[in-house]
Amino acid sequence: MMLGRTAAGLFWLARYLERAENTTRLAEAGFRMALTRAESNSEEWRSVVTTAGCADSYLAKHEIFRSDKVMDFVLRDKENPTSVLGALHAARENARMTRTALTREVWEAINDAWMSVRDILRRPVPERDLPEVLSLVRRQGAQVRGAITGTMLRNDIYDFIQIGTLVERADNTSRILDTKYYVLLPSSASIGSSLDNVQWEMILRSASAERSFYWLHGGTASPIAIADFLIFDARLPRSLAFCYDMITEHLGRLKVEYQASTPAHELAIRQENRLTALNISLVFEEGLHEFLTGFMAENAAFSAQIEADYRFSE
Amino acid sequence: MGGFDGNVRAPYSSYSGWLQEMSRPDMLKKSLDAQAFFRRTGITFNVYGQSEADERLIPFDLIPRIIGAGEWANLVRGIEQRVTAINAFLHDIYHRQEILRAGRVPEHLIRENEAFLPKMIGMDPPGGIYTHIVGVDLVRTGPNEFYVLEDNARTPSGVSYMLENRETMLKMFPELFSRIKVHPVQQYPTMLRRSLERCGPPAAEGKRPTVAVLTPGIHNSAYFEHAFLADQMGVELVEGHDLRVTDGRIAMRTTRGYEPVDVIYRRIDDDYLDPLNFRSDSMLGVAGIFDVYRSGGITIANAPGTGIADDKAIYSYMPEIVEFYTGQKPILQNVPTWRCAERDALAYVLEHLEELVVKEVHGSGGYGMLVGPAASKAEIKAFRAKLMAKPGNYIAQPTLALSTVPVLTKAGLAPRHVDLRPFVLVSPEGVEVTPGGLTRVAMKKGSLVVNSSQGGGTKDTWVLKED
Structure with missing residues (x-):
């Protein structure tokens, strides 16, 4: 038997986790594009924000699409509920709510992912650290998936x-x-x-x-x-x-x-x-x-x- | 771990031998390992009044608090006696009120008490049990000498720390447990479930009762414990909005429809239990649950209205209460208490503020109290004004000469004050005390305040199998 609220928590836990990973992937693609092109292209950064589904809240705060602003917004801006940080926080809140349905390994992987990403995103990420930060986020996501695949009934x-x-x-x-x-x-x-x-x-x-x-x-x-x-x-x-x-x-x-x-x-x-x-x-x-x-x-x-x-x- | 004669106290002798083989840097490293372990498993508590995301760790001290077999057996007898009396008292004041008629407890203390629930009058809780779970707070002042500080008959918390502290110790020092014979505590969740199942309501007769833990939700300071207990018992963790009344029963919304619940271990206060019967603005409870309760459709643990038994104004009458219902002298001591509502007592308290601990009658968690010996002149002055404005709101107690136990500090072992909360289960088949408990420790030198909300820490509590 499962509570309806538990089913909701599991469903949304997974959606937010996936969202955090997708946004990270988008940010990586955008970053790579900026590195491999001579001049920066604001259209590309616009498309990153649009695909991440946060164009309206971005434009409420910024006028132009520039790499550092977009990166900060999609990774960690408090005004962007679908930022990587926001999505991971929501994933962890749902995991806390459904704690009794998760294995200890899955809970610890999610808790660990949240804590390490929160720590690394406490401050704006300088450009030279971006590759490392983005790969950390992806690795944490993979660890959660691994725990789900490896330990859940x-x-x-x-x-x-x-x-x-x-x-x-x-x-x-x-x-x-x-x-x-x-x-x-x-x-x-x-x-x-x-x-x-x-x-x-x-x-x-x-x-x-x-x-x-x-x-x-x-x-x-x-x-x-x-x-x-x-x-x-x-x-x-x-x-x-x-x-x-x-x-x-x-x-x-x-x-x-x-x-x-x-x-x-x-x-x-x-x-x-x-x-x-x-x-x-x-x-x-x-x-x-x-x-x-x-x-x-x-x-x-x-x-x-x-x-x-x-x-x-x- | 020194005894009163300056030597190592008997229960600590084996442990002390082991500890001497350990180096201080090793122990300090183990201490850091334990902390990382707690943070990763999410054993944190939320602090009220601080930002929602602020989850703190309760400091964990690696040196166990050790209680000998003989001393424990005596303690258990005292707890059984006291808890039996508390249940008899609750039944009495919600029925014939013999103790009031006998003049042993003043009537106004019950009648005018917010913790007294008139709706419970004449109501018989399933199995006749009011307090299914009790966490008696004790302090030790000398060999076989324990004082009760509080009875905690509503919804005592902290049992998850008793269990996780032991898990941590088993992980950190497995060799210790093969060397020293310590009573296990890990059976507590199984005992709790069995104890709750024995108190099924009339509507669940003839089947194994379905148990659920009712929590206010993830933002409650003890949420970790609620989830932990539900998980360990293998029962559902529900919130108020998962439940509703259908066909005179409480049912929970599952992915396949509504399923009846028989026993609710609630971790929300009486006031919030039922917006139809109590606070109408409560979003945490279940509308109509009290009516289902009255008609025998559900067991609520602990029963509504049990707060009257652990009220601080009633506390001072506990020796009379124990004697009245058991016919025996109390085994556990009560701390002498001045009830500031009484004129002579108030005069005494005002004159001796710097020696006394003054507490709010309805307060908890170490908030709103004055520890005279540790307070500044200005704090005492401010408190004096509060006390004089509303004397009936306060009681005062002397500071006891608490025994200390060693904690690990950067500079080595140092003595600190502790209290002890053993966890007690009550069912129609009797009273069970888990051999262990939550030892809270004041981490600051000389401090008497052990509450986690005020920076206190915890220790594993060992009850030895033999002395």
Whole structure:
């Protein structure tokens, strides 16, 4: 038996953890871009902030998009609730609330992640320390994931954590693509050009997919291939297809454990089927931006349905 | 660990032999290890009045406090006697009030007391138990000489420290426990669950009762302990908004619908328990839980209204209370207490402020008290004004000649004052005292204040299997 509030805590613990990692990855991609280009490009920093979902609060505080300001804002600004620090704090608060559902290893990994990241982000991070700080955050995230995979019983507790992770990840991948959908339109580059388009590289890096893409495509890239990879390739753990494959798997296990199907399960199956039936040409015909906007809305509706079906609140 | 004759006290002799083999730098390093261990496992407490994120560690001292088998056995007899009397007293004042009729406790002390809950009159809690969990605060003044400071019959906290302190010691010094035979304490959560299950409500008859721990939430100073106990007992940790009344029962909202709860170990105060019956602005409780309680649908542990038994004004009558209900002389001593509401007592207290400890009748946690011998002239003057404005709000006690125990400091071992809170479980099958407890220690030299909110620390407490 599990309290609805506990399920909510596990789901959001996982979402915030994933969010902290995604934002870190975005910051890393942006930082790398700034290093490899001669002049800094405020448009790139704008896209980092937009993809991280904090453009409004950023603009309420700053007028221009500059690397140091963006970095500080997405990593540690108190006025940005989705900063890495804010997301990790929220993850730990949820872990505290669901303490009795977690193994000691998982709790300690989360507590440790929060304490070390909080300490390292107490002050603004000087540029020379950024690589080290960003890799520390990622390593801490990996330790939490490792503890979850290595020590948690495969029951409903684990399922809610995984579903939370995957919903957040699907949202993040679709936002990475949507923020830059215009550079992926067929008119923006000729098919078959080499992987030197900085914009494309930024997209792949933000999803930790540049190595696997390069490996699969032998060094050549096209907008269609990139979009296809991030949306439809179920081998890539950050693709939309992978996320919904796994979401339906976990909901299927909940169905067996609870001996009852839910509307959320139906929604997930429909999404999975749709991703199987579609292909990248059809998406580009329909319009990439329209497809992504639609997907994000459905993903949000699915999340709300989970909350209702499993009685996250009254 | 020196006795009154200057030698090592008997219970410490084996330990002292071991300690002499350890070097001071080794011990100080172990001390740092222990601290890192506590922080990583999240054993912290929140400090009220400070920022929400401020979680502090309670200082942990590595030198155990050791109690001999014989002295412990005597202490247990005293605790059993006192706790039995407290339950009899609670039953009496919520029923026939014989003790008031006999004139042994003044009636106005009950009637005008905020801790007295008229709604409990005539109510029979399941199993006849009022105080399922008690944490008696004691100090030792000499061999076999213990004084009770407070009875803590509401929702005593600190048991998680008793358990985690022992875990830490087992990790740090495994060899000690094979050398010295110490009673284990780790059975406490199992005993607690069993004890609570024995007090199931009429509605749960014939099945194993479902137990849950009710917490105010993650921002409460003792949240770690609430989660710890629920986890160790293997029961749900619920908040007020997880619960509601359905079909005359209390039910918790699960991922599969509402499931009935039979026994609630609540860690929230009476006032906040039920917005329909008590404070209407409470967001922590469950609307209507008291009505379910009255109709036998749920057990609430400890029962509402038990605060009247550990009220500081009632405390001074405990020797009479013990004698009235058990027919025996009290085994544990009561600290002599001046009730400032009485004119002669007030006059005496005002004249001797610099020698006395003055406490608020309803205060807790070491706040709002004056420790005369440690206070400055200005503090005494300010306190005098408060006392004269509302004398009925205060009691005063002499400072006892507390025995000390050694703590580890950078300069080596040094004596510090301690108190002791053993944890007592009460069920229809009797009183059980876990062999151990929470030893709180004043970390400052000469200080008598051991409260964690005031910088006090803790120690592992050993009860030896044989003397």
